[in-house]
Amino acid sequence: MIKKADLAPPPAELPGEAVQARRFEKARSAQASAVLEDYVELIDDLLANGGEARPTDIARRLGVTHATAIKTITRLKREGLATSKLYRGVFLTPEGHGLADRVRARHRLVVDLLRAVGVPEQCAELDAEGIEHHVSDAALDAFARFLKGWGPLP
Amino acid sequence: MIKKADLAPPPAELPGEAVQARRFEKARSAQASAVLEDYVELIDDLLANGGEARPTDIARRLGVTHATAIKTITRLKREGLATSKLYRGVFLTPEGHGLADRVRARHRLVVDLLRAVGVPEQCAELDAEGIEHHVSDAALDAFARFLKGWGPLP
DNA sequence: ATTAAAATGTAGCATAGGCTACAAAAAATC
DNA sequence: GATTTTTTGTAGCCTATGCTACATTTTAAT
Ligand SMILES: [Mn+2]
Ligand SMILES: [Mn+2]
Ligand SMILES: [Mn+2]
Ligand SMILES: [Mn+2]
Helix, strand or coil: CCCHHHHCCCCCHHHHHHHHHHHHHHHHHHHHHHHHHHHHHHHHHHHHHCCCCCHHHHHHHHCCCHHHHHHHHHHHHHCCCEEEECCCEEEECHHHHHHHHHHHHHHHHHHHHHHHCCCCHHHHHHHHHHHHHHCCHHHHHHHHHHHHCCCCCC | CCCHHHHCCCCCHHHHHHHHHHHHHHHHHHHHHHHHHHHHHHHHHHHHHCCCCCHHHHHHHHCCCHHHHHHHHHHHHHCCCEEEECCCEEEECHHHHHHHHHHHHHHHHHHHHHHHCCCCHHHHHHHHHHHHHHCCHHHHHHHHHHHHCCCCCC
16 A cells, blocks of 8 residues: 655655645735734724724725625624723724724834835835735844934934 | 715715725735635646646645645636546646636736845745735736836846 | 613624645646 | 455535624614
8 A cells, every 4th residue: 555655755845835734824824814903903993083983984995895894893703802981982802992003003014114114104004904914023123223223214 | 864974075075985995805806716716726736747736636726725726726626727537637627727827927027026026035935925816907017018128137 | 670782692695715625627747 | 257445426414604684772853
């Protein structure tokens, strides 16, 4: 019961495949949290500024219908990131608030880095909204170090 | 029939909301093409190197089951990016091949930029797999200009 | 107080992308 | 040529995220 692979072991080709597969898996996992991250950041903004984060406000800022927003808010509550009182808006749990802070800091750092390497401001804001969810902590560290030796943005 | 909003028009607050909504919409749209982009790039790689891009190969490299890969390949064909012959693997249409070339160039540029600002190589490869799908052409131009005045990577 | 408007919630539908399990066909091995 | 392994395809299920349409409740205006 000798198989071809036993006779001719390809020179470490399978590890290469596995590494690539892990890259894609990581990107998929990052994407799965992207929506929740945007929601908590937005809710935190609304609470800090206007004081209220109602489903309709959230929906309008995200560009989705209120039905969609309500469904995702249900998921936020299920995952322990938010609470809500009927007709009193949405609130963040301590976990949700902590996540919002990290997400906001990351968002800003990404925008700043894009601008530092010459991306126009409008474009940096646009692209960062999607990019941010895929930037690891290690990359963020590098971004911060890079910006330190860069001075204020032009 | 005068409403509150008519009497007290908030100072250009609605535009701000609309701009933010457009950012999120753009990120959602970019995400919708992400999977297709990764497939065509991978298929093109397999065809260029080994000569064959079978569903099983594609599935293994992506880290998904073959059933999932086959379903997405069906979508690639539906969208005019690929064709396939039974037990002969998957091929790219001219459109698919063009997309693969653009996606590969973008992927490389993103990795190079990350490394240029100090992100460790492994980390750059990991993060780029998700980031790439959200980098606009304008940002790519900026990346290329930045790298030009940077010399070879350390 | 009545009425109109806005906000909220729910139900039902669609697509995308995962998965397992089963079935059939082709390729490789013996 | 027969058997085993690999590949492919299909069916059915799940979750996430959109949507529209309808019903209800609260808030605002008259
Ligand atoms: Mn975002
Ligand atoms: Mn953001
Ligand atoms: Mn990718
Ligand atoms: Mn890629």
